[in-house]
Amino acid sequence: MSLSIEDLPAWARLNNVSFSGVKVTKTEGKGYGVFAQNDMIAAEGCLDTPVMFTVPRDLTLNTTTIDEYAKEDKNFKQLLEALAEHRSTRTDILLFLLIQTARTRASSKNHLSVGVSNPWTEYSRFLPEVVLVPTEWTEDERLLLRGTSLESAVNAKISALDSEFEVVREASGDIPSYHELLWEHHTVSFQDWIRLDAIYRSRCLQLPRSGESMVPCIDMINHSAAPSAYYDENSNDQVLLLLRPGTSISQGDEVTISYGDAKSAAEMLFSYGFIDSNSTADSLVLPLRPFPDDPLAKAKLVAFGEAPKVHVARENGTIRWDSRFAHLMCVNEEDGLEFRVLQDTDGGRQLRVFWRDEDVTDQTANFADLGETHPFPEVMQLRVVTVVLECIQTQLERLESCQPSDTVSSSLREDCSKAGILLRQIEAKLLKDAIEVLEKERDSLMEAENVVAYLGSMETAELDLVGEEASNEADDFS
Numbered sequence: 001m002s003l004s005i006e007d008l009p010a011w012a013r014l015n016n017v018s019f020s021g022v023k024v025t026k027t028e029g030k031g032y033g034v035f036a037q038n039d040m041i042a043a044e045g046c047l048d049t050p051v052m053f054t055v056p057r058d059l060t061l062n063t064t065t066i067d068e069y070a071k072e073d074k075n076f077k078q079l080l081e082a083l084a085e086h087r088s089t090r091t092d093i094l095l096f097l098l099i100q101t102a103r104t105r106a107s108s109k110n111h112l113s114v115g116v117s118n119p120w121t122e123y124s125r126f127l128p129e130v131v132l133v134p135t136e137w138t139e140d141e142r143l144l145l146r147g148t149s150l151e152s153a154v155n156a157k158i159s160a161l162d163s164e165f166e167v168v169r170e171a172s173g174d175i176p177s178y179h180e181l182l183w184e185h186h187t188v189s190f191q192d193w194i195r196l197d198a199i200y201r202s203r204c205l206q207l208p209r210s211g212e213s214m215v216p217c218i219d220m221i222n223h224s225a226a227p228s229a230y231y232d233e234n235s236n237d238q239v240l241l242l243l244r245p246g247t248s249i250s251q252g253d254e255v256t257i258s259y260g261d262a263k264s265a266a267e268m269l270f271s272y273g274f275i276d277s278n279s280t281a282d283s284l285v286l287p288l289r290p291f292p293d294d295p296l297a298k299a300k301l302v303a304f305g306e307a308p309k310v311h312v313a314r315e316n317g318t319i320r321w322d323s324r325f326a327h328l329m330c331v332n333e334e335d336g337l338e339f340r341v342l343q344d345t346d347g348g349r350q351l352r353v354f355w356r357d358e359d360v361t362d363q364t365a366n367f368a369d370l371g372e373t374h375p376f377p378e379v380m381q382l383r384v385v386t387v388v389l390e391c392i393q394t395q396l397e398r399l400e401s402c403q404p405s406d407t408v409s410s411s412l413r414e415d416c417s418k419a420g421i422l423l424r425q426i427e428a429k430l431l432k433d434a435i436e437v438l439e440k441e442r443d444s445l446m447e448a449e450n451v452v453a454y455l456g457s458m459e460t461a462e463l464d465l466v467g468e469e470a471s472n473e474a475d476d477f478s
Protein backbone atom coordinates (compact mmCIF):
# COMPACT_ATOMS: atom_id res chain seq x y z
CA MET A 1 0.00 0.00 0.00
CA SER A 2 2.53 2.63 1.17
CA LEU A 3 5.18 4.03 -1.14
CA SER A 4 8.76 4.58 -0.04
CA ILE A 5 9.66 8.23 0.51
CA GLU A 6 12.58 7.60 -1.85
CA ASP A 7 9.95 7.62 -4.62
CA LEU A 8 8.72 11.12 -3.77
CA PRO A 9 11.21 13.01 -6.01
CA ALA A 10 10.05 10.95 -9.03
CA TRP A 11 6.39 11.65 -8.20
CA ALA A 12 7.27 15.33 -7.81
CA ARG A 13 9.04 15.51 -11.20
CA LEU A 14 6.11 13.80 -12.92
CA ASN A 15 3.67 16.31 -11.42
CA ASN A 16 5.70 19.50 -11.86
CA VAL A 17 6.50 19.97 -8.19
CA SER A 18 9.96 21.43 -7.84
CA PHE A 19 12.25 20.93 -4.84
CA SER A 20 15.08 23.39 -4.49
CA GLY A 21 17.82 22.57 -1.99
CA VAL A 22 15.56 20.41 0.21
CA LYS A 23 14.77 16.73 0.61
CA VAL A 24 11.99 14.82 2.41
CA THR A 25 13.36 12.10 4.71
CA LYS A 26 12.57 10.30 7.95
CA THR A 27 13.00 12.27 11.19
CA GLU A 28 13.63 11.16 14.73
CA GLY A 29 10.12 10.61 16.18
CA LYS A 30 8.12 12.95 13.90
CA GLY A 31 7.56 10.78 10.83
CA TYR A 32 8.86 12.42 7.66
CA GLY A 33 10.26 15.93 7.56
CA VAL A 34 11.92 18.35 5.15
CA PHE A 35 15.69 18.89 5.43
CA ALA A 36 18.01 21.45 3.84
CA GLN A 37 20.57 20.09 1.40
CA ASN A 38 22.37 23.46 1.15
CA ASP A 39 23.02 26.41 3.42
CA MET A 40 20.38 29.08 2.83
CA ILE A 41 20.01 32.63 4.07
CA ALA A 42 17.34 35.32 3.82
CA ALA A 43 18.18 38.79 5.09
CA GLU A 44 15.82 40.64 7.43
CA GLY A 45 13.18 42.52 5.40
CA CYS A 46 14.16 40.67 2.20
CA LEU A 47 11.22 40.24 -0.21
CA ASP A 48 12.92 37.77 -2.49
CA THR A 49 13.71 34.86 -0.16
CA PRO A 50 14.82 31.38 -1.33
CA VAL A 51 11.95 29.17 -2.59
CA MET A 52 12.25 25.54 -1.45
CA PHE A 53 9.08 23.98 -2.91
CA THR A 54 6.91 25.07 -5.82
CA VAL A 55 3.61 23.18 -6.11
CA PRO A 56 1.13 23.81 -8.97
CA ARG A 57 -2.14 25.00 -7.46
CA ASP A 58 -4.18 22.40 -9.35
CA LEU A 59 -2.45 19.71 -7.27
CA THR A 60 -3.90 21.11 -4.05
CA LEU A 61 -7.07 19.62 -2.62
CA ASN A 62 -9.98 21.90 -1.81
CA THR A 63 -13.61 22.25 -2.87
CA THR A 64 -12.70 23.89 -6.20
CA THR A 65 -10.15 21.27 -7.28
CA ILE A 66 -12.36 18.44 -6.04
CA ASP A 67 -15.17 19.74 -8.24
CA GLU A 68 -12.67 19.57 -11.13
CA TYR A 69 -11.85 15.94 -10.35
CA ALA A 70 -15.59 15.19 -10.11
CA LYS A 71 -16.09 16.48 -13.69
CA GLU A 72 -13.86 13.63 -14.93
CA ASP A 73 -15.34 10.93 -12.70
CA LYS A 74 -19.09 10.42 -12.92
CA ASN A 75 -19.29 8.08 -9.92
CA PHE A 76 -17.50 10.53 -7.68
CA LYS A 77 -19.70 13.35 -9.00
CA GLN A 78 -22.76 11.29 -8.15
CA LEU A 79 -21.40 10.67 -4.64
CA LEU A 80 -20.85 14.40 -4.07
CA GLU A 81 -24.37 15.12 -5.32
CA ALA A 82 -25.86 12.46 -3.05
CA LEU A 83 -24.07 14.07 -0.11
CA ALA A 84 -24.74 17.66 -1.23
CA GLU A 85 -26.25 18.75 2.08
CA HIS A 86 -23.19 17.49 4.01
CA ARG A 87 -20.57 19.08 1.77
CA SER A 88 -17.68 21.11 3.17
CA THR A 89 -14.00 21.30 2.23
CA ARG A 90 -13.32 18.71 4.90
CA THR A 91 -15.96 16.18 3.82
CA ASP A 92 -15.05 16.64 0.14
CA ILE A 93 -11.40 15.87 0.89
CA LEU A 94 -12.23 12.92 3.14
CA LEU A 95 -14.49 11.41 0.47
CA PHE A 96 -11.90 11.98 -2.22
CA LEU A 97 -9.17 10.31 -0.16
CA LEU A 98 -11.51 7.47 0.84
CA ILE A 99 -12.06 6.65 -2.82
CA GLN A 100 -8.28 6.81 -3.51
CA THR A 101 -7.70 4.39 -0.60
CA ALA A 102 -10.37 1.99 -1.86
CA ARG A 103 -9.01 2.08 -5.41
CA THR A 104 -5.45 1.44 -4.30
CA ARG A 105 -6.57 -1.52 -2.16
CA ALA A 106 -8.83 -2.91 -4.88
CA SER A 107 -6.10 -2.74 -7.51
CA SER A 108 -3.59 -4.39 -5.14
CA LYS A 109 -6.05 -7.28 -4.81
CA ASN A 110 -6.68 -7.27 -8.58
CA HIS A 111 -10.30 -6.27 -8.13
CA LEU A 112 -11.79 -4.10 -10.82
CA SER A 113 -10.76 -0.49 -10.12
CA VAL A 114 -13.33 2.26 -10.55
CA GLY A 115 -12.49 5.81 -11.58
CA VAL A 116 -9.73 7.83 -13.15
CA SER A 117 -6.18 7.90 -11.74
CA ASN A 118 -4.92 11.28 -10.63
CA PRO A 119 -1.78 12.55 -8.87
CA TRP A 120 -3.36 11.97 -5.45
CA THR A 121 -3.93 8.27 -6.15
CA GLU A 122 -0.15 7.87 -5.85
CA TYR A 123 0.55 10.72 -3.42
CA SER A 124 -1.91 9.36 -0.83
CA ARG A 125 0.42 6.36 -0.55
CA PHE A 126 3.11 8.61 0.99
CA LEU A 127 0.71 9.64 3.79
CA PRO A 128 1.23 8.08 7.24
CA GLU A 129 -0.69 4.92 8.16
CA VAL A 130 -1.31 6.31 11.67
CA VAL A 131 -1.48 9.86 13.03
CA LEU A 132 -1.44 9.76 16.82
CA VAL A 133 -4.30 12.22 17.38
CA PRO A 134 -6.57 11.05 20.23
CA THR A 135 -9.34 9.84 17.89
CA GLU A 136 -6.78 7.20 16.80
CA TRP A 137 -5.84 6.26 20.38
CA THR A 138 -7.04 2.95 21.80
CA GLU A 139 -9.68 2.95 24.54
CA ASP A 140 -6.94 2.37 27.14
CA GLU A 141 -4.91 5.26 25.78
CA ARG A 142 -7.96 7.50 25.88
CA LEU A 143 -8.22 6.87 29.65
CA LEU A 144 -5.23 9.21 29.89
CA LEU A 145 -7.58 12.00 28.82
CA ARG A 146 -9.99 11.44 31.73
CA GLY A 147 -10.60 14.76 33.47
CA THR A 148 -8.88 16.79 30.75
CA SER A 149 -10.72 19.18 28.47
CA LEU A 150 -10.27 16.65 25.65
CA GLU A 151 -12.24 13.88 27.35
CA SER A 152 -15.69 14.93 26.17
CA ALA A 153 -14.39 16.54 22.94
CA VAL A 154 -12.78 13.29 21.76
CA ASN A 155 -15.81 11.18 22.68
CA ALA A 156 -18.08 13.62 20.84
CA LYS A 157 -15.78 13.60 17.79
CA ILE A 158 -15.73 9.80 17.61
CA SER A 159 -19.51 9.59 17.69
CA ALA A 160 -19.77 12.38 15.08
CA LEU A 161 -17.34 10.44 12.84
CA ASP A 162 -19.42 7.31 13.32
CA SER A 163 -22.62 9.08 12.21
CA GLU A 164 -20.80 10.66 9.25
CA PHE A 165 -19.46 7.30 8.12
CA GLU A 166 -22.96 5.78 8.24
CA VAL A 167 -24.22 8.57 5.96
CA VAL A 168 -21.32 7.94 3.54
CA ARG A 169 -21.95 4.20 3.61
CA GLU A 170 -25.62 4.70 2.73
CA ALA A 171 -25.04 7.25 -0.02
CA SER A 172 -22.20 5.32 -1.66
CA GLY A 173 -24.08 2.02 -1.33
CA ASP A 174 -26.73 3.42 -3.70
CA ILE A 175 -24.11 3.92 -6.46
CA PRO A 176 -23.62 0.46 -8.03
CA SER A 177 -19.89 0.70 -8.84
CA TYR A 178 -19.08 2.18 -5.41
CA HIS A 179 -21.28 -0.43 -3.77
CA GLU A 180 -19.04 -3.05 -5.33
CA LEU A 181 -15.73 -1.21 -4.81
CA LEU A 182 -16.27 -0.11 -1.22
CA TRP A 183 -18.63 -2.57 0.38
CA GLU A 184 -18.64 -5.83 -1.58
CA HIS A 185 -14.84 -5.96 -1.64
CA HIS A 186 -14.59 -4.52 1.90
CA THR A 187 -11.88 -2.13 0.77
CA VAL A 188 -12.60 0.48 3.47
CA SER A 189 -13.90 0.58 7.03
CA PHE A 190 -14.75 3.05 9.80
CA GLN A 191 -11.09 2.90 10.86
CA ASP A 192 -10.16 4.44 7.47
CA TRP A 193 -12.63 7.29 8.03
CA ILE A 194 -11.03 7.96 11.44
CA ARG A 195 -7.55 7.90 9.84
CA LEU A 196 -8.53 10.20 6.97
CA ASP A 197 -10.12 12.65 9.39
CA ALA A 198 -6.82 12.63 11.34
CA ILE A 199 -4.82 13.06 8.13
CA TYR A 200 -6.99 15.99 7.11
CA ARG A 201 -6.89 17.70 10.51
CA SER A 202 -3.14 17.35 10.85
CA ARG A 203 -2.29 18.39 7.26
CA CYS A 204 -4.80 20.98 6.07
CA LEU A 205 -3.54 24.53 5.62
CA GLN A 206 -5.16 27.92 5.30
CA LEU A 207 -3.86 29.26 1.97
CA PRO A 208 -4.04 33.04 1.50
CA ARG A 209 -5.97 32.79 -1.81
CA SER A 210 -7.45 29.30 -2.02
CA GLY A 211 -8.44 28.96 1.66
CA GLU A 212 -8.60 25.60 3.45
CA SER A 213 -6.58 23.11 1.38
CA MET A 214 -4.26 20.12 1.48
CA VAL A 215 -1.06 20.71 -0.44
CA PRO A 216 1.19 17.79 -1.41
CA CYS A 217 4.82 18.05 -0.24
CA ILE A 218 4.11 21.20 1.79
CA ASP A 219 2.20 18.84 4.10
CA MET A 220 5.50 17.05 4.83
CA ILE A 221 6.81 19.99 6.86
CA ASN A 222 6.90 19.68 10.63
CA HIS A 223 6.13 22.32 13.23
CA SER A 224 8.54 24.32 15.33
CA ALA A 225 8.18 27.16 17.83
CA ALA A 226 11.07 28.81 15.93
CA PRO A 227 10.09 28.09 12.31
CA SER A 228 12.50 28.69 9.45
CA ALA A 229 9.94 28.70 6.61
CA TYR A 230 6.43 29.79 5.63
CA TYR A 231 4.08 29.04 2.73
CA ASP A 232 2.39 31.41 0.31
CA GLU A 233 0.61 31.48 -3.06
CA ASN A 234 1.88 33.46 -6.01
CA SER A 235 0.05 34.94 -9.00
CA ASN A 236 1.28 32.07 -11.23
CA ASP A 237 -1.09 29.59 -9.65
CA GLN A 238 1.59 28.07 -7.45
CA VAL A 239 1.93 27.33 -3.76
CA LEU A 240 5.43 28.07 -2.45
CA LEU A 241 7.52 27.17 0.56
CA LEU A 242 9.86 30.06 1.35
CA LEU A 243 12.64 30.76 3.80
CA ARG A 244 11.55 33.31 6.41
CA PRO A 245 13.23 36.72 6.13
CA GLY A 246 15.90 37.07 8.80
CA THR A 247 16.55 33.30 8.86
CA SER A 248 19.49 31.18 7.89
CA ILE A 249 19.64 27.39 7.75
CA SER A 250 22.58 25.08 7.30
CA GLN A 251 22.82 21.93 5.26
CA GLY A 252 21.17 19.07 7.20
CA ASP A 253 18.91 21.36 9.30
CA GLU A 254 15.23 20.54 9.42
CA VAL A 255 13.03 23.10 7.66
CA THR A 256 9.95 23.90 9.78
CA ILE A 257 6.84 26.05 9.75
CA SER A 258 4.52 27.14 12.56
CA TYR A 259 1.18 25.37 12.92
CA GLY A 260 0.02 28.38 14.96
CA ASP A 261 1.04 29.69 18.37
CA ALA A 262 -2.45 30.57 19.60
CA LYS A 263 -3.51 26.93 19.92
CA SER A 264 -3.82 25.37 23.37
CA ALA A 265 -2.09 22.12 24.35
CA ALA A 266 -5.44 20.33 23.96
CA GLU A 267 -5.98 21.77 20.47
CA MET A 268 -2.45 20.80 19.39
CA LEU A 269 -2.92 17.27 20.65
CA PHE A 270 -6.39 17.01 19.13
CA SER A 271 -5.33 18.28 15.70
CA TYR A 272 -1.71 17.15 15.36
CA GLY A 273 -1.12 14.41 17.95
CA PHE A 274 1.68 16.21 19.82
CA ILE A 275 2.16 19.11 22.24
CA ASP A 276 5.02 21.56 21.85
CA SER A 277 5.11 23.35 25.22
CA ASN A 278 7.22 26.13 23.68
CA SER A 279 4.50 27.26 21.33
CA THR A 280 1.15 26.52 22.92
CA ALA A 281 -1.22 29.05 24.40
CA ASP A 282 -1.90 28.33 28.09
CA SER A 283 -5.66 28.00 27.75
CA LEU A 284 -8.47 25.48 27.88
CA VAL A 285 -12.17 25.21 27.13
CA LEU A 286 -14.61 23.22 29.30
CA PRO A 287 -18.21 22.27 28.61
CA LEU A 288 -20.72 23.92 30.95
CA ARG A 289 -23.97 22.19 31.88
CA PRO A 290 -27.09 24.24 32.78
CA PHE A 291 -28.57 23.80 36.29
CA PRO A 292 -30.47 20.48 36.25
CA ASP A 293 -33.40 22.03 38.18
CA ASP A 294 -33.70 25.18 36.05
CA PRO A 295 -37.15 25.12 34.41
CA LEU A 296 -35.82 27.55 31.76
CA ALA A 297 -32.71 25.47 30.97
CA LYS A 298 -33.98 24.14 27.63
CA ALA A 299 -35.17 27.53 26.45
CA LYS A 300 -31.84 29.09 27.46
CA LEU A 301 -29.92 26.47 25.47
CA VAL A 302 -32.08 26.96 22.38
CA ALA A 303 -31.87 30.75 22.61
CA PHE A 304 -28.07 30.67 23.16
CA GLY A 305 -27.67 28.57 20.02
CA GLU A 306 -24.23 27.08 20.69
CA ALA A 307 -22.62 24.67 23.12
CA PRO A 308 -22.18 26.33 26.53
CA LYS A 309 -18.52 26.64 27.50
CA VAL A 310 -16.08 28.08 30.00
CA HIS A 311 -12.81 29.49 28.62
CA VAL A 312 -9.76 29.87 30.86
CA ALA A 313 -6.45 31.34 29.70
CA ARG A 314 -3.23 32.72 31.09
CA GLU A 315 -2.28 35.88 29.22
CA ASN A 316 0.99 37.59 30.14
CA GLY A 317 0.94 35.76 33.46
CA THR A 318 -2.63 36.81 34.33
CA ILE A 319 -5.51 34.33 34.48
CA ARG A 320 -8.55 35.33 32.43
CA TRP A 321 -11.84 33.46 32.32
CA ASP A 322 -14.98 33.90 30.33
CA SER A 323 -18.31 32.12 29.93
CA ARG A 324 -21.02 33.87 27.98
CA PHE A 325 -23.54 31.14 28.73
CA ALA A 326 -22.92 31.36 32.51
CA HIS A 327 -24.36 34.91 32.44
CA LEU A 328 -27.57 33.70 30.78
CA MET A 329 -27.63 30.59 32.96
CA CYS A 330 -27.62 32.73 36.12
CA VAL A 331 -30.62 34.96 35.37
CA ASN A 332 -34.18 33.94 36.16
CA GLU A 333 -37.73 35.16 35.83
CA GLU A 334 -37.46 37.07 39.15
CA ASP A 335 -34.55 39.02 37.66
CA GLY A 336 -36.53 39.99 34.57
CA LEU A 337 -35.83 37.17 32.11
CA GLU A 338 -38.75 36.01 30.02
CA PHE A 339 -39.21 33.68 27.07
CA ARG A 340 -42.15 34.20 24.72
CA VAL A 341 -43.18 32.06 21.76
CA LEU A 342 -44.43 34.42 19.07
CA GLN A 343 -46.12 33.67 15.78
CA ASP A 344 -44.34 35.14 12.75
CA THR A 345 -46.02 36.38 9.55
CA ASP A 346 -45.59 32.96 7.84
CA GLY A 347 -47.45 31.23 10.66
CA GLY A 348 -44.17 29.82 12.08
CA ARG A 349 -43.33 30.02 15.77
CA GLN A 350 -40.31 31.86 17.14
CA LEU A 351 -38.72 31.77 20.56
CA ARG A 352 -38.03 35.34 21.69
CA VAL A 353 -36.02 36.35 24.73
CA PHE A 354 -36.91 39.39 26.85
CA TRP A 355 -34.78 41.02 29.49
CA ARG A 356 -36.56 43.51 31.70
CA ASP A 357 -39.24 43.88 28.94
CA GLU A 358 -36.73 44.53 26.15
CA ASP A 359 -36.45 42.01 23.28
CA VAL A 360 -32.85 40.71 23.49
CA THR A 361 -33.22 37.60 21.31
CA ASP A 362 -30.15 38.62 19.29
CA GLN A 363 -28.10 39.39 22.38
CA THR A 364 -28.18 36.13 24.34
CA ALA A 365 -24.38 35.98 24.19
CA ASN A 366 -24.24 39.41 25.76
CA PHE A 367 -25.80 38.85 29.18
CA ALA A 368 -22.54 39.95 30.81
CA ASP A 369 -23.48 43.51 29.74
CA LEU A 370 -27.25 43.10 30.03
CA GLY A 371 -26.79 41.95 33.65
CA GLU A 372 -25.43 45.44 34.39
CA THR A 373 -28.99 46.79 34.17
CA HIS A 374 -30.08 44.53 37.04
CA PRO A 375 -30.59 46.45 40.31
CA PHE A 376 -27.89 44.23 41.89
CA PRO A 377 -25.26 43.71 39.15
CA GLU A 378 -22.68 42.44 41.66
CA VAL A 379 -25.13 39.73 42.70
CA MET A 380 -25.37 38.65 39.05
CA GLN A 381 -21.57 38.58 38.86
CA LEU A 382 -21.33 36.60 42.10
CA ARG A 383 -23.68 33.95 40.69
CA VAL A 384 -21.61 33.70 37.51
CA VAL A 385 -18.32 33.48 39.42
CA THR A 386 -19.80 30.71 41.61
CA VAL A 387 -21.00 28.72 38.59
CA VAL A 388 -17.67 28.99 36.77
CA LEU A 389 -15.74 28.18 39.96
CA GLU A 390 -17.83 25.05 40.50
CA CYS A 391 -17.34 23.96 36.90
CA ILE A 392 -13.56 24.32 37.23
CA GLN A 393 -13.41 22.68 40.67
CA THR A 394 -15.40 19.68 39.40
CA GLN A 395 -13.06 19.37 36.44
CA LEU A 396 -9.97 19.46 38.66
CA GLU A 397 -11.48 16.87 41.03
CA ARG A 398 -12.08 14.55 38.07
CA LEU A 399 -8.60 15.14 36.73
CA GLU A 400 -7.03 14.40 40.12
CA SER A 401 -9.26 11.40 40.86
CA CYS A 402 -7.68 9.48 37.99
CA GLN A 403 -3.91 9.50 38.15
CA PRO A 404 -1.90 8.56 35.04
CA SER A 405 -0.12 5.88 37.12
CA ASP A 406 -3.52 4.06 37.20
CA THR A 407 -3.62 3.97 33.42
CA VAL A 408 -0.05 4.00 32.13
CA SER A 409 1.00 0.50 31.21
CA SER A 410 3.23 -1.18 28.69
CA SER A 411 0.28 -1.65 26.33
CA LEU A 412 0.11 2.12 25.72
CA ARG A 413 2.17 3.72 22.96
CA GLU A 414 4.90 5.86 24.46
CA ASP A 415 3.98 9.00 22.49
CA CYS A 416 0.36 8.77 23.68
CA SER A 417 1.43 8.32 27.33
CA LYS A 418 3.83 11.25 27.15
CA ALA A 419 1.31 13.55 25.47
CA GLY A 420 -1.53 12.51 27.80
CA ILE A 421 0.57 13.10 30.93
CA LEU A 422 1.82 16.45 29.66
CA LEU A 423 -1.73 17.61 28.89
CA ARG A 424 -2.85 16.59 32.39
CA GLN A 425 0.00 18.57 33.98
CA ILE A 426 -0.64 21.69 31.88
CA GLU A 427 -4.39 21.66 32.51
CA ALA A 428 -4.13 20.84 36.26
CA LYS A 429 -1.84 23.85 36.77
CA LEU A 430 -4.14 26.18 34.84
CA LEU A 431 -7.25 24.90 36.66
CA LYS A 432 -5.61 25.36 40.08
CA ASP A 433 -4.51 28.89 39.26
CA ALA A 434 -7.97 29.73 37.89
CA ILE A 435 -9.60 28.43 41.09
CA GLU A 436 -7.37 30.69 43.17
CA VAL A 437 -8.34 33.73 41.07
CA LEU A 438 -12.06 32.89 41.09
CA GLU A 439 -12.09 32.29 44.85
CA LYS A 440 -10.57 35.72 45.41
CA GLU A 441 -13.13 37.26 43.05
CA ARG A 442 -15.97 35.47 44.85
CA ASP A 443 -14.73 36.58 48.30
CA SER A 444 -14.41 40.18 47.26
CA LEU A 445 -17.89 40.16 45.67
CA MET A 446 -19.33 38.69 48.88
CA GLU A 447 -18.11 41.81 50.67
CA ALA A 448 -19.58 44.27 48.16
CA GLU A 449 -22.16 46.58 49.77
CA ASN A 450 -24.76 45.74 47.16
CA VAL A 451 -24.31 41.99 47.69
CA VAL A 452 -24.43 42.25 51.49
CA ALA A 453 -27.66 44.28 51.22
CA TYR A 454 -29.17 41.78 48.74
CA LEU A 455 -28.21 38.74 50.81
CA GLY A 456 -29.53 40.51 53.92
CA SER A 457 -32.88 41.16 52.24
CA MET A 458 -33.04 37.53 51.10
CA GLU A 459 -32.36 36.38 54.65
CA THR A 460 -35.10 38.60 56.05
CA ALA A 461 -37.52 37.32 53.39
CA GLU A 462 -36.61 33.74 54.28
CA LEU A 463 -37.02 34.40 58.00
CA ASP A 464 -40.43 35.97 57.33
CA LEU A 465 -41.39 32.88 55.36
CA VAL A 466 -40.23 30.54 58.12
CA GLY A 467 -42.10 32.70 60.63
CA GLU A 468 -45.26 32.53 58.54
CA GLU A 469 -44.95 28.77 58.16
CA ALA A 470 -44.34 28.41 61.89
CA SER A 471 -47.43 30.46 62.73
CA ASN A 472 -49.50 28.44 60.22
CA GLU A 473 -48.24 25.26 61.82
CA ALA A 474 -49.09 26.74 65.23
CA ASP A 475 -52.59 27.49 63.92
CA ASP A 476 -52.90 23.90 62.72
CA PHE A 477 -51.81 22.51 66.04
CA SER A 478 -54.17 24.76 67.89
Ligand SMILES: C[S@@+](CC[C@H](N)C(=O)[O-])C[C@H]1O[C@@H](n2cnc3c(N)ncnc32)[C@H](O)[C@@H]1O
Binding pocket: 029, 030, 031, 032, 033, 127, 128, 131, 132, 202, 203, 219, 220, 221, 222, 223, 224, 271, 272, 273, 274, 276
Ligand atom coordinates in the same frame (compact mmCIF):
# COMPACT_ATOMS: atom_id res chain seq x y z
C1 LIG B 1 1.74 18.20 8.29
S1 LIG B 1 2.33 16.69 8.89
C2 LIG B 1 4.04 16.83 8.75
C3 LIG B 1 4.65 15.62 8.08
C4 LIG B 1 4.63 14.37 8.87
N1 LIG B 1 5.73 14.36 9.83
C5 LIG B 1 4.67 13.12 7.99
O1 LIG B 1 5.36 12.17 8.35
O2 LIG B 1 4.00 13.07 7.00
C6 LIG B 1 1.95 16.93 10.59
C7 LIG B 1 2.31 15.76 11.48
O3 LIG B 1 3.72 15.68 11.68
C8 LIG B 1 4.06 15.38 13.03
N2 LIG B 1 4.75 16.56 13.59
C9 LIG B 1 4.90 17.75 13.02
N3 LIG B 1 5.64 18.57 13.80
C10 LIG B 1 5.95 17.88 14.90
C11 LIG B 1 6.66 18.20 16.11
N4 LIG B 1 7.22 19.39 16.31
N5 LIG B 1 6.76 17.23 17.05
C12 LIG B 1 6.20 16.02 16.87
N6 LIG B 1 5.52 15.67 15.76
C13 LIG B 1 5.39 16.58 14.78
C14 LIG B 1 2.73 15.13 13.74
O4 LIG B 1 2.45 13.75 13.64
C15 LIG B 1 1.74 15.90 12.88
O5 LIG B 1 0.45 15.39 12.96
